[in-house]
Amino acid sequence: MKPAQSAPQPAAVEVDVVVVGCGPVGALTANLLGLRGVSTLVVERSTTPHGQPRAFSCDDEALRIYQQVGLLDSIGADLHQPTRADYLNAAGRTFATIDFSEVDFGFGHAPLNFFDQPRLEGVLRAGLDRYDHVELRLGTELVSLYQDEERVHLVLRDVRTDQSYPVRARYVLGCDGARSTTRAAVHIPLAGASYAEPWLAVSGEVPPEGIRRAHTTFVCDWRRPAFVSPGARGSYRAEFMLQPGETEAEMTRPDRVAALVEPYVDPARFTVTRAVIYTFHQLIARRWRERRVFLLGDAAHQMPPFLGQGLCSGLRDAANLTWKLALVLDDEADPALLDTYETERRPHTAAMAATSVRLGRVFLARDRRAAWLRDTALRAAQTVPRVRRFVRRFEFKPLPAYDQGLFAGGRRDGAVGTMFPQPRVALPGSKVPVLLDEVLGAGFAVLGTEVPADGPGRPPVRAIVVHPGDTAGPASSGAEPADERVHVIDIDNVIIPWLRRHRCEAVLLRPDRFVFALGSTVEVLGALAGALRGSRSVGQAAAA
Template sequence: MRPVEPPWTDALREVDVVVVGCGPVGALTANLLGARGVDTLVVERSTTPHGQSRAFSCDDEALRVYQQAGLLDRVRAEVSVPPLAEYVNRRGRVFARIALSEIDFGYGHPPLHFFDQPRLERALRAGLDRFDHVRLALGTELVTLDQDGDRVNLVLRDVATGREWTVRARYVLGCDGARSRTRAAAGIGLVGRSYAEPWLAVSGAAQPSAVRVEHTTFVCDWRRPAFVSPGAGGTYRVELMLRPGETEAELLRPESVAALVEPYVDPERFTVDRAVVYHFHRLVARRWRSGRVFLLGDAAHQMPPFLGQGLCSGLRDAANLSWKLALVLAGHADPALLDTYERERRPHTVAMLRTSVRLGRVFLTRDRRAAWLRDSLLRAVQTVPRVRRFVERFEFKPVPAYRRGLMAGGRRRGAVGTMFPQPSVLVPGEVGPVPLDRLLGDGFALLGRPESVDRLDRASAAADTDRPAADRPAADRAGADRPAADRAAAAAADDADADRAADAGRAGAGDRPGTDWPVAVRHVVVHPPGTRPSSLDRPRIGRTGERQSRRGGPVERVDVVDVDGVLGEWLRRHRADLVLLRPDRFVYAVATSAGIDRVGRDLGAALRPIRHARPGPGDAAGPEAVPSLS
């Protein structure tokens, strides 16, 4: 990362992407773009990471996103993993329990993590130091922006001096929070509502012996609902609803804070770092894209905290959009691909918001009789094993899946459109099991049984050998290690090759054996449990001169041992020989060996639709309708 001291000069500056805001979502987005080689400028109004803890929790899907950004070790060092969450009545009697330590959704990480936001932000910003093509401009704010078709013109201002200058970007990502200046500048409104009840959030450091409530606990007291939990690094969090007639000034007095936290932590040994009164919201932006401007995180959606999914949803936004932007900027995909960002993310976010609201209704009962009925009902239904499992295993949380978007057929069907599991596997050259994602690379990946992948490799190699060099796409002729600056030119030549083929009346890849991938696809060969890793070939990744796929880059191959049989069972359950994963680990397609050619053609059509049907630069289809949030 190259720090920027604004303003650089009075001259106009050009950059591929400007990320507005460097909180957790903005910093993570910049890391994902940096890992994919995107020239990125991050602007942040503050000069230091946020000094107080606001966001507090994230889930297994969030850890998987950090993993994709190469930040897992940094983040894991800053989080704690709670074993249990309980719902108790005002007398402390448990009426619902979530056994977090027994839950495994299959994505490679525990289901819940707590963190200290200032330390997390420092870790994420430190990750940017890996990239010379990512620049961070602190003490810089967005003033205005406008679009002229192929670029966004941003006026930025140095907060300290008031001096302004202009930057031109191909795309702008607004990660600047609930009061997003990006959203306002793009003229995008919000729909939904804010809750009238104010809450007091208190966070600080507590000695272990000072903690009186040791587990994550939702205190469903009809007089004053509360949430309390130990956090990462010796921190403790207490959130309580204000009662009618109580004022912010009254409750923020040190003696009031001490009295309120006293049932949960000894105030004499609890150092308060932050005490603030806030309201929570259920709001979603009317649209998440305006031309070349996109909204992510709280700029696009805000939800109640009861499911702990506010930050997680923003991280999912970053994981969904970053790889698509990288493909478009490199010339490997049509800009229309970017329309799938909101098409995929909005329905899932709204489902998560609605679940948070429903959970809040359970938690926020303010009537004594209604609270008694709730407690009695929840205790009773948990005597039914299936209902108890539904609660204890957190099955009410919406699964990571997309209804429509970039997937075979354009719609979710079976496993298509869902997040693929991440078991541990054995691989030659590694000591002990490693997480699957570490071996998938940062692009598309094709997983399958040895016979299926070997058959595909042999057919593709034979087709490449038979095909005249002059008839191969420019991407193949350019070589696996061509400079990044040549990618756009190679992609343009590739388009010309496709046009010539169409003019000649060639039907496409299905007329030849092998698969014509439109982008580089790593092949991952899944061997059954009991296979000795030493008997397998070492991974072939990024070797100069490696055999090329006919339209993508080099064919990379990794052989893995399915230690626990998770991958083999997944393929059996979905009656598949092969599964194609997107860079964000969602399933693009499942196929038999005979049907994989069609998958390659469909992916090519999805990434590069017929030209006369393409939207203009920065155009967006937009959502079909703004869904109700009730």
Template sequence: MGCDSQQSDMQVDVIISGCGPVGALTGNLLGLMGVRTLLLERDVAPHGEPRAFSCDDEGLRIYQATGLLELLQKDMKETRFAEYVGGSGKRFAEVHTGQTDFGFGHTPLWFFHQPLLEGALRDGFQRFPHVELRQGMAFESVEQDARGVTVRYREVATGAVHSVRGRYLLACDGARSAVRKALGIEMSGKAYGEQWLAVSGTIDGPAPDLCRFVCDPKRPAFIATGARNQLRWEFMMMPGETREHLEKPETIAGLIAPYVDPKRVRIERAQVYTFHCLNAARWRERNVFLLGDAAHTMPPFMGQGLVSGMRDAANLAWKLKRVLHGQASDSLLDSYEQERRPHVADVQKLCVNVGHLFMARNPVVATLRDVFMRTVQRIPRVRRFIQGFEFKQPPLHAQGYYFGGPKVDPKAAEGSYFIQPKVRLESGEEVLLDQTLGNDFTVLCRWDAPAAELAAARELAESLGGRLVTFRPAQQTPKAEAPAVVDVTGKLTEWFSRHAADVVVLRPDRFVFGAVKAQRLPELRSALGV
């Protein structure tokens, strides 16, 4: 796919400005869906700085959807335990992430090295002849009309300006988004006054296995061991200190010395930053969409910044595909912000609250916090709530593109993130459920449903361009005429029983569109518009 000054009228489906982790992920998702995509990246070469650091179970499931998870996980580290310690070094809370199962197929805390992750995602473009990355290209402006967008961009090396036509433009260009600024979309929220020093480095020899929040009023800090012997520290800048002082090698050596011999560490990045909690006034401007930090930023205390951008990508990509391929009207795209903004706001609030716990600066308040946290965890249910990471915001949409409209019952299936247990294939191989679903809509039902119900479910799946997947309990004998995946854990059977469902329709992003009794299949089909 070329895009030079002689091809200014070339058409693509989607233009992505920015090829960081969110842009690269979006490019892979669109590539899998057959969407012609052009990515414009200002930097000439991939940056070597480890900025983003953590990923959760939802993020891994999204990477799984790209077909790149196995490759990406080679350069990730699973973290099975996190601790919160006070100024004395004594632990007052712990989270057993390695034993936590939210039902989505992966444990909820993984660390990665961003340069390696970005490289693997960019390599993923090579699978798709209809996806192209052009580096050294800076976004200049965008013009919109009824048919799409015209994007002007500049070659960083030569200053030459080109233009390209596309149906949609996605701004994945970070917190200082040039696209957002060109559209005049304001950010609102709070910039926190505290500045932090972020330090990343590689250790020679064995690395300590750490994930520790140091809630010391004298200097709150965070340290974690990442992939490939990477270490990450975050230190709060204290009153009277300066950026220049904190970023000096000797200062950094003194800060990391309590955790590791500084002589064993090769520092790769040390930078002071101020974190923000901001939201764009709107995430859609006609044919332009904001994703990730271009749309929202949040404090780092739950490691949800990048993952929130990944959720944006997973939510929007399949909707763009359906609109572009004539399977849905443009109004479907309005559900992107409708679904994602409330969840982002909830995650931001959680991050701020965890930050308050983490950053108590008054010694008396910090001591009372430590005592309270240790005391309250004597109650078994409270201890399970903390150790089981139950305070993490669940993936749930109260409104959007779902059967039945806005949720009245918070326990209703619609708008929830479907589980991903292991299932057994007819070959005997056990895999995670998503590996059987494909990249489009899926209709799920029990294998022994009446023949008419199965036929109606299969017809619905085919009309959606997806597939029908049936399942049977492990203890039931298979029938040759009714192949099905085996529910080896019993979790699919339990989920269907809990929601009194005969048929479930999953969206491509694995959220539940609808879960109904068989007699309501016509209503479900009507809501889907097929």
């Protein structure tokens, strides 16, 4: 009798990138990679959509990222955009207000947006169907991985059949949340603090006539701080801090939930879809890269919810890293360029987390005297016009800017390192305005009033010639056949004044819309070519 033989191992699948986790951050990451032609395998342990409205808010930067992958119209169809956010004291009086009608960071979208997470994930996952080189495998989990000089070798398991199989990738992106299997596989610890106060998060549906508090509201009641707001698609969100001794079993009872939401919605018309207890964290991974493995979103950082920046920060991670990966995979840049991902993103994320903590201290005063002092101080401060504008216009939110990284000179210098505005422009011969990003393309772009047709080189850079808003642009909508420049009319009168203010002829934008360089077209393109050729030194300097 011949000895029994084991079944032959299947040949390992080879892809450029494996994305572990297909929540909003993982799905967006895969869309951005698909947009740039990167062969991608996305694995998600769940066999069905999550179906729970966990994250529910995003900002204008997030919408700009969704716009870049061509999914904004689908995502934006059901957004709720609040007009203001009120801060109430224990007596129900407003002591501070953010007026979103006065908030415009210049990025083309509303500053605060509430969405339905199940629908958002559905749109992002459906977006992957546009790319033959992107595959989503549900019911698939990461078992283990190891790295050599050229590849990451993964073992994946189909949770429905319990069958494991190998996959090889050039890079792995861990987008698998706070309990990240990817982070554990590369032995990266978290550092920071977890807050002991448990919260009850209640989501539900309510008709308009059942809403009693129609504006986004932070209830700064020292006895029980709370947050309430209408949301997308007829939903309503309410979160309440638990008091000592209150248990999950007690506080999630229908009668207790009804009593808590009663001041804000009619309990008889409020259909609860989710009621869970959670605690929040301020945690950040010790490092975000282990050779060919990167962490994004909650796998890399977790922050308090008071600024609504948890998901947004993960989306920024994806927008920052994916185009750099594409350059490296296309041999347009040295792999050391990827070091600038953490160099750029970590300080900005830390600033967001710190601002969230400070806002939480305002929100979470836990005794009567501290709350009285807070209310009195904020009311007095807002009698000063500049302070009042600072609060009403949401100016305490950290703006998108990176102090060092992949920029001309390697660090922030004036406008270099900041996000470029997104005004409306028009194409010659058209009266229909479009947002600027619609004409920038997915890669680098150089904008100026005089951009030579033969300027762009490697990597490809789209040339945008900007005409004043009071002109019709060039005489004809078509240029010479060899001229691939795009002509736009600055109908909002933003771009040309921006160039004058910064005393430059042209501005070079990175694919994530951050300013890479200012100067003449020749200067900014030369700076880009030099940075990518010398990206090993850029990465080493940034890491230092």
